[in-house]
Amino acid sequence: MTAQSGKQVFSATHQLLKNRDTLILSELKTEDSQYENETSVIINNFENEVAVSLGIISFKTVEILEKSDSTTVFIDKEKLKLPLTVRHWKEGDYFYPLGMQGKKKLSKYFKDRKLSLLDKKKVLLLCSQDKIVWVINHRADDRFKVTNQTKSILKIKLS
Known part of the structure; x- marks a missing residue:
């Protein structure tokens, strides 16, 4: 103790x-x-569901922005660059938490959220090129949020 x-x-x-x-x-x-030991999962299109260790990630283009939660995010589809990657976090990773100003290291975000070492090992990231789009089951990145200029909304859901 x-x-x-x-x-x-x-x-x-x-x-x-x-x-x-x-x-x-x-x-x-x-x-x-x-x-x-899980390797990265590569996503080449938004038409298929993708199996990852946390569940199934699905993609759907929608017209209306709905309420998001930790398992569902809405992204400006035009800001994404294929292929997307689902991978584990590594030291030095950072993102721009939705609704916050500036960037934050994931290690600091996890500490603030009081995640245990076991919980940190399970965290997956959805990335577009080298940018984190979504800390899956936690928070989206502000750089990919839906704005008034958004023409196409992508709903990403973990189930």
Whole structure:
């Protein structure tokens, strides 16, 4: 209990993680290592659904902007450059959180959101070229938001 946050202890079957004032015990599964070893997924068009470790990402062009949440974002389709990539975050990644001024490093964003080490390993990013479009299940990037000048709205949903 007195260990520094982020410290881990492993057994043959489990992992114990010190996360701030709590201990998180998780079973070691082959899918846990999948998060670390999963390669990038390339998306060449908006016509197919794409399977990723968190679920299925679907794309749909819509006329009207609806309410978005952590699993659904609305993007200015013309600002995207294909192919898109779904990948894990890495040190040094940054984005411009929707509704905020300026950029923010993902490591700082995760710290502010109080994500555990286990949760950080599972985070996926949807990227257009080298720019983060969406921190999947968290927040969209302000550079791709729908504006009054938007001609085509793309709904991206994780289910």
